[in-house]
Amino acid sequence: MAEIDAVGSLGAISGGDWIMTQFHEMCPMHTTTNARICRGWLMAALVLLGLGCHSTKQHTVALPPPGTVPNEMNMITLPPYVIAPPDELLIEVVAAPTEAGKPPTLLTPQPISGRHPVRPDGTVGLGVYGMVQMAGLTLDQAKESIRTFLAPRVNIKPEALLVVVDVIGFNSKQYFVITDGGGLGEGVFPFPCTGNETVLSALANINGIPQEGSKRNIWVARRSPHGGPDQILPVDWVGITQHGITETNWQVLPGDRVYVKADKFVKADRTLSKVLAPFERIFGVTLLGANTYNQVSGRGLQNNLNR
Incomplete structure (x- = not known):
């Protein structure tokens, strides 16, 4: 079995009240500084709780029976090429x-x-x-x-x-490598399919897994004719690259999507940054204005004392 993380939220974990209680115990609110710090950390924790992480639940995608899907050691010859634009x-x-x-x-x-x-x-x-x-x-x-x-x-x-x-x-017969940007969009890279590509060679075209990619969350999505069920082929990247296991180094066929999902911690970090960035800008402008006002007020008071 190869596991693919189920995308979800932590809404099933009712931990908001517990977090607030713990923060109240750890951060006494008798000073303004402590109150601001604790409120900031509390906001970050609640945002992360609601938006940032994957669920602990996972659903498994079973490998197809051996020999039923072509891979590196069991490749097939494609049918006669059919001409189409823009060949x-x-x-x-x-x-x-x-x-x-x-x-x-x-x-x-x-x-x-x-x-x-x-x-x-x-x-x-x-x-x-x-x-x-x-x-x-x-x-x-x-x-x-x-x-x-x-x-x-x-x-x-x-x-x-x-x-x-x-x-x-071979411009009309393509496959696609799609990389998850971890909350910052997705990259799509089309490549011509010449009949001898595998998952390893496909990802080699983009110089391997990107920095934000997850080694344990890669799959091939094969298009289904006539609206049939999804065909998801999980990829054991560590097994392919570090142990030479060819079982999940699938042959890539025209129309395939090789998907590289982002690491869940990278995605959580970027999601949190996107949510907090506007508040950081607002607070930064507020602090800048307050500091400027204090400096001007201090100079005016000093000038009056000198007189």
Whole structure:
């Protein structure tokens, strides 16, 4: 079993009255200084109690049965690539030689050779010959589509056209690494999926776990077709990196989300800072104004005494 912390609050812990009692006992309120200090600590404790921490409850996510989900030692080959925007294709088209031993000839009036981006409407531009639909086709289907499209335009039989189509920019098949900022937003990093990525290589693309990340709270969220149940694959980061255990070093598939949750103490600290920062600014301005007033008043009194 791999455990993932359940996100929640400490509202179930009815400790507010206990905290107030303890602070009253530890901080007698017979001086103004003690009262201010204790009230400040009490505010921090109550904010932390209500907003900052995770619940002590955890729910466990069971590992899938061995062999049912591809991982580092049990990778699968992805199905034939289907072209989609905004992929980038390499397209080469020449006419087959009419005589043995002669090289193929370039098309006229315009050769077709080089990089061709798939446009948002799914088409690819072939210069003066026009546009041909590529989205939704495999590479073999794309070759046949280009051959059929060009044959009447260059006055060459389809079987006499030599067509090469390959993908050089896997832009439509991506996975995402998402890092929790611990109360300061989330980072999202898209990467092209080439068929050989694992959790370890995915996180290597962002130089490992960020400083605020938790080693014990990482998972792969796999999208579910037709609104099916969530597919959550927990990751044993310590086992993968420190012990070479490959069981949870899952193969990353197109559309996967590799999520790195923030350390709960970092999140609590940042949440507390966000809540208290406005009060610190207000009190800082108040103290600055009071100090300025006292200094001006003291100088005025000193000038009157000197006279």
